[in-house]
Amino acid sequence: MALIDVRHVTKVFGSRPERALARLKAGASKEEILAESNHTVGLYDISLSVEPGEIFVVMGLSGSGKSTLIRHLNRLIDPTEGEIFIDGMDILKLSIRELEAFRRNKTGMVFQRFGLFPHRTVLQNVAYGLEIRGEPRAAREEKAAEWVATVGLTGYEDQYPEQLSGGMQQRVGLARALCTDPEILLMDEAFSALDPLIRGQMQDQLIELQSRLRKTIVFITHDLDEALRLGDRIAILKDGTLSQIGTPAEILLDPADDYVRAFVKDVNRARVLTVETVMKPPPLRLTDETLEQALAEMQRRGAEIGYVLNARGYRGVVTRDAVNAAIASHSGPTVDEIAVGAPSIAPGASLAEALPATLSSTFPVAVIDAAGSLEGILSATEVGEVLMPARQLEAAE
Amino acid sequence: MFVDIGKPIADATNTFIEWLIVNYGDVFESIANALLTVLVLIEQALRWAPPWSVLIVVGLIAYAASRNLLLSFGIVALAWLLGSLGLWEQAMQTIAVMLVSVAIAIIIGIPLGVLTARSDIARALLNPVLDLMQTIPSFVYLIPAAMLFGLGKVPAILATVIYATPPLIRLTDLGIRQVDHSVVEASRAFGATRWQMLKGVQIPLALPSIMQGINQTMMMALAMVVIASMIGARGIGETVLLGLQRNDPGKGLVGGIGIVILAIIFDRISQAFGRRLQAYRTVGG
Ligand SMILES: Nc1ncnc2c1ncn2[C@@H]1O[C@H](COP(=O)(O)OP(=O)(O)OP(=O)(O)O)[C@@H](O)[C@H]1O
Ligand SMILES: [Mg+2]
Numbered sequence: 025m026a027l028i029d030v031r032h033v034t035k036v037f038g039s040r041p042e043r044a045l046a047r048l049k050a051g052a053s054k055e056e057i058l059a060e061s062n063h064t065v066g067l068y069d070i071s072l073s074v075e076p077g078e079i080f081v082v083m084g085l086s087g088s089g090k091s092t093l094i095r096h097l098n099r100l101i102d103p104t105e106g107e108i109f110i111d112g113m114d115i116l117k118l119s120i121r122e123l124e125a126f127r128r129n130k131t132g133m134v135f136q137r138f139g140l141f142p143h144r145t146v147l148q149n150v151a152y153g154l155e156i157r158g159e160p161r162a163a164r165e166e167k168a169a170e171w172v173a174t175v176g177l178t179g180y181e182d183q184y185p186e187q188l189s190g191g192m193q194q195r196v197g198l199a200r201a202l203c204t205d206p207e208i209l210l211m212d213e214a215f216s217a218l219d220p221l222i223r224g225q226m227q228d229q230l231i232e233l234q235s236r237l238r239k240t241i242v243f244i245t246h247d248l249d250e251a252l253r254l255g256d257r258i259a260i261l262k263d264g265t266l267s268q269i270g271t272p273a274e275i276l277l278d279p280a281d282d283y284v285r286a287f288v289k290d291v292n293r294a295r296v297l298t299v300e301t302v303m304k305p306p307p308l309r310l311t312d313e314t315l316e317q318a319l320a321e322m323q324r325r326g327a328e329i330g331y332v333l334n335a336r337g338y339r340g341v342v343t344r345d346a347v348n349a350a351i352a353s354h355s356g357p358t359v360d361e362i363a364v365g366a367p368s369i370a371p372g373a374s375l376a377e378a379l380p381a382t383l384s385s386t387f388p389v390a391v392i393d394a395a396g397s398l399e400g401i402l403s404a405t406e407v408g409e410v411l412m413p414a415r416q417l418e419a420a421e
Numbered sequence: 422m423f424v425d426i427g428k429p430i431a432d433a434t435n436t437f438i439e440w441l442i443v444n445y446g447d448v449f450e451s452i453a454n455a456l457l458t459v460l461v462l463i464e465q466a467l468r469w470a471p472p473w474s475v476l477i478v479v480g481l482i483a484y485a486a487s488r489n490l491l492l493s494f495g496i497v498a499l500a501w502l503l504g505s506l507g508l509w510e511q512a513m514q515t516i517a518v519m520l521v522s523v524a525i526a527i528i529i530g531i532p533l534g535v536l537t538a539r540s541d542i543a544r545a546l547l548n549p550v551l552d553l554m555q556t557i558p559s560f561v562y563l564i565p566a567a568m569l570f571g572l573g574k575v576p577a578i579l580a581t582v583i584y585a586t587p588p589l590i591r592l593t594d595l596g597i598r599q600v601d602h603s604v605v606e607a608s609r610a611f612g613a614t615r616w617q618m619l620k621g622v623q624i625p626l627a628l629p630s631i632m633q634g635i636n637q638t639m640m641m642a643l644a645m646v647v648i649a650s651m652i653g654a655r656g657i658g659e660t661v662l663l664g665l666q667r668n669d670p671g672k673g674l675v676g677g678i679g680i681v682i683l684a685i686i687f688d689r690i691s692q693a694f695g696r697r698l699q700a701y702r703t704v705g706g
Contacts, residue, residue, distance in 0.1 A: 127610060
């Protein structure tokens with residue numbers, strides 16, 4: 025079951041949202057409603073669910089409602105309409121006390137504008153969540169010190185936020201959110217104030233952390249590369265509505281509309297897409313068949329080549345011509361012996377990594393997973409098509 | 422042409438005050454007694470203590486607030502000047518009334534300021550009352566106050582509190598409203614209760630403004646000392662009053678200088694304290 029379940033959430037900012045809501049349902053646009061009634065549509069009819077242990081990325085242009093959406097998940101903002109379930113619990117029904125307990129124990133948040141406490145030192149900032157939970161000073165400061173070290177700020181414990189650079193402040197915000205060990209992490213452009221180098225490091229750190237801690241993370245970003253790198257799934261927001269939700273590959277290969285297409289057009293696909301997202305099913309898998317059996321199988325399936333995989337692992341490729349020739353010369357009893365060694369690639373490799381192998385090989389390259397089984401094949405043509413979609417080819421002509 | 426509403430208002434007020442005195446006279450008396458007990462205790466301590474020890478304590482407080490030796494010595498010198506002007510006893514009386522008044526103003530003012538910062542309705546309701554408290558001539562409430570509490574220091578304290586609390590309420594309200602919204606939101610996101618948020622984030626960040634309010638309250642309380650002395654509060658105000666009544670401008674001037682000196686002492690100490698409370702704003706920069 026989904027950990028976070030958002031159902032038909034609409035948010036209209038303003039003093040009398042009901043009328044604006046009615047207009048919205050009648051088909052009025054965000055701009056019309058703003059002009060007519062000075063009400064801002066933050067979100068309109070958003071439904072999504074986030075699975076436990078997932079990094080769910082929300083993307084969109086400035087003003088598309090990303091921060092509004094993430095604030096609904098711990099009810100810093102209440103929706104005008106709709107339902108939000110977390111762990112099966114309807115959080116809109118929580119009393120103030122229950123809501124406070126929910127925020128204390130289940131969620132942690134990193135803010136776009138840091139939201140650090142200027143009158144508290146770095147260490148006291150990081151320990152804040154534990155302090156709110158009532159942990160004794162020594163225990164909370166010990167944990168806080170560990171997190172300060174984890175984000176690379178050792179030595180700055182007793183400085184005030186004002187004394188730190190923007191990137192350092194952002195790391196304090198991250199440490200503060202992680203320090204309470206929450207099940208759900210809400211990260212609003214958590215890395216956007218960092219320079220590219222530190223940003224890359226923080227992304228790595230988050231991925232590494234995630235592989236150990238298995239949090240559920242809702243991560244907001246402007247940056248598609250970051251979204252593709254971190255996200256298990258990505259939601260794309262446009263003017264408060266959802267354009268598309270999907271895996272990085274789905275977003276890249278099958279954008280739902282022009283807005284999403286515009287987002288993904290400059291992506292370095294070769295680096296982002298993995299082999300498994302574009303590979304084809306293998307035409308023919310051979311093991312220890314005799315040459316005659318192999319030939320019969322090839323004829324039946326109409327396959328020109330077969331991939332030989334037996335107890336000794338991936339052996340290479342045989343062509344129908346080679347099988348015919350071998351039968352004619354009576355040279356060997358099994359396909360294993362005539363298989364031509366060929367490179368293989370891992371399903372998780374990026375296309376950029378796979379490209380040399382596909383180019384140097386006469387046949388489509390076998391995709392072999394860690395367990396040694398044949399998952400699919402990848403040819404240079406497919407790679408080329410994915411990296412240079414037909415639409416762009418036409419445009420280039 | 423005019424409808425006479427002045428007389429009904431006056432009559433109703435008089436009836437109300439009489440009714441209060443008849444029915445709740447004991448209550449007012451016990452309030453007055455309680456206040457008086459505290460006041461007398463402070464006053465006696467101040468007057469009983471040898472002046473040099475008071476000077477030392479003043480110096481220590483100034484140093485604790487400012488961590489500045491020069492300022493502390495200056496303040497001690499000013500306090501010494503009070504004695505040299507022949508105003509020591511009166512100054513101690515005035516300080517006692519001020520301390521009690523300011524303490525009451527803080528006890529009332531900060532919570533009310535927090536309330537108005539929280540609720541626009543409370544603010545809309547309280548605002549005209551505060552305007553009234555600050556503009557209405559003090560004699561208007563001194564008369565009923567003297568009727569309820571008797572002449573002397575208690576109505577003086579009451580008048581001082583009424584006059585001096587509004588700026589503290591306003592500046593507390595302002596200070597809390599000005600706290601960066603994103604910081605309050607962060608606190609909320611971590612599940613802080615309202616009290617935790619107030620105590621740990623809003624009040625500390627509003628402190629500069631609150632301290633400014635306390636400073637203003639002190640200055641306004643000092644401005645009340647002359648009027649307070651008219652209903653028997655004694656103190657330096659009495660010196661000024663006597664100067665007026667006996668046509669002795671010299672005495673009036675000496676009293677006036679004494680009030681100014683007290684004002685400087687309270688002002689510098691409270692400002693220095695306010696600055697130190699926000700040390701984080703200046704660290705490193
Ligand atoms: N408190 C508010 N009151 C009124 N309107 C608001 C409020 N918060 C957000 N909005 C409006 O809602 C819309 C979405 O804002 P939001 O902050 O969610 O955008 P965002 O996607 O996070 O943008 P950015 O990338 O710039 O942070 C904007 O049009 C904004 O003006
Ligand atoms: Mg935002």
